[in-house]
Amino acid sequence: xxxxxxxxxxxxxxxxxxxxxxxxxxxxxxxxxxxxxxxxxxxxxxxxxxxxxxxxxxxxxxxxxxxxxxxxxxxxxxxxxxxxxxxxxxxxxxxxxxxxxxxxxxxxxxxxxxxxxxxxxxxxxxxxxxxxxxxxxxxxxxxxxxxxxxxx
Amino acid sequence: xxxxxxxxxxxxxxxxxxxxxxxxxxxxxxxxxxxxxxxxxxxxxxxxxxxxxxxxxxxxxxxxxxxxxxxxxxxxxxxxxxxxxxxxxxxxxxxxxxxxxxxxxxxxxxxxxxxxxxxxxxxxxxxxxxxxxxxxxxxxxxxxxxxxxxxx
Numbered sequence: 001x002x003x004x005x006x007x008x009x010x011x012x013x014x015x016x017x018x019x020x021x022x023x024x025x026x027x028x029x030x031x032x033x034x035x036x037x038x039x040x041x042x043x044x045x046x047x048x049x050x051x052x053x054x055x056x057x058x059x060x061x062x063x064x065x066x067x068x069x070x071x072x073x074x075x076x077x078x079x080x081x082x083x084x085x086x087x088x089x090x091x092x093x094x095x096x097x098x099x100x101x102x103x104x105x106x107x108x109x110x111x112x113x114x115x116x117x118x119x120x121x122x123x124x125x126x127x128x129x130x131x132x133x134x135x136x137x138x139x140x141x142x143x144x145x146x147x148x149x150x151x152x
Numbered sequence: 153x154x155x156x157x158x159x160x161x162x163x164x165x166x167x168x169x170x171x172x173x174x175x176x177x178x179x180x181x182x183x184x185x186x187x188x189x190x191x192x193x194x195x196x197x198x199x200x201x202x203x204x205x206x207x208x209x210x211x212x213x214x215x216x217x218x219x220x221x222x223x224x225x226x227x228x229x230x231x232x233x234x235x236x237x238x239x240x241x242x243x244x245x246x247x248x249x250x251x252x253x254x255x256x257x258x259x260x261x262x263x264x265x266x267x268x269x270x271x272x273x274x275x276x277x278x279x280x281x282x283x284x285x286x287x288x289x290x291x292x293x294x295x296x297x298x299x300x301x302x303x304x
Binding site for chain 2: 031079082084107133
């Protein structure tokens with residue numbers, strides 16, 4: 001009987017382990033990528049480029065993972081930007097507008113040349129896909145989001 | 153002993169079921185949308201537009217869910233297309249190339265004006281986000297993918 005029980009208990013963990021490792025249940029839809037080390041972000045964020053621009057298609061797509069309190073600086077995109085939230089809870093704010101709460105499944109369309117920032121909430125991480133068309137120029141980075149702005 | 157075994161076997165299914173039903177493993181990242189009823193698809197597929205084009209940003213993003221055997225007709229995009237696979241197992245084929253297997257996390261960049269089709273595999277559904285820049289024109293729909301082409 002001990003052998004049977006051991007086999008069954010092992011089976012539980014095997015089945016559970018299998019479920020957790022199956023691609024369809026994976027927490028990370030796209031790879032997390034590398035830690036961002038430039039000064040255009042506050043706190044911790046990771047970037048994995050999924051699509052780079054080329055001469056025929058100027059769209060770029062990046063998977064960005066923000067740890068709690070991690071956020072971009074204020075910035076703008078000459079061609080606008082689209083954000084598709086795939087996990088966690090985060091914030092999005094356009095200059096002069098109130099901060100919006102972002103959650104998995106939310107979609108944001110930021111118009112061209114509108115100053116904005118995005119990032120994780122104070123207590124939870126946030127992951128989004130960022131789609132930018134660079135035919136009108138690359139992102140313009142501005143000043144960091146202050147603590148006062150972040151928590152307002 | 154029978155009771156112990158029954159409890160353990162139940163536990164296997166509970167653990168497995170729990171893993172599959174956790175919110176963080178939710179199958180539908182974005183809404184499934186409406187069933188596609190036009191003649192540009194074979195089988196069953198659903199579309200939820202996430203982003204529509206406007207005068208400032210001509211990018212469109214749609215969430216497309218294909219049931220097994222569901223697929224697009226052959227078609228091309230004057231501005232190219234990007235596919236981000238978010239669930240399931242599917243197929244992607246460019247004219248004259250072998251069919252590729254798509255799985256969650258895969259990314260496809262289809263060049264402008266290249267004839268191609270995509271859809272679910274024969275036995276599993278597939279969900280992808282489709283990103284198209286329509287500044288050079290809208291999708292051009294062509295003939296259906298035959299059974300012979302689909303199963304080849």
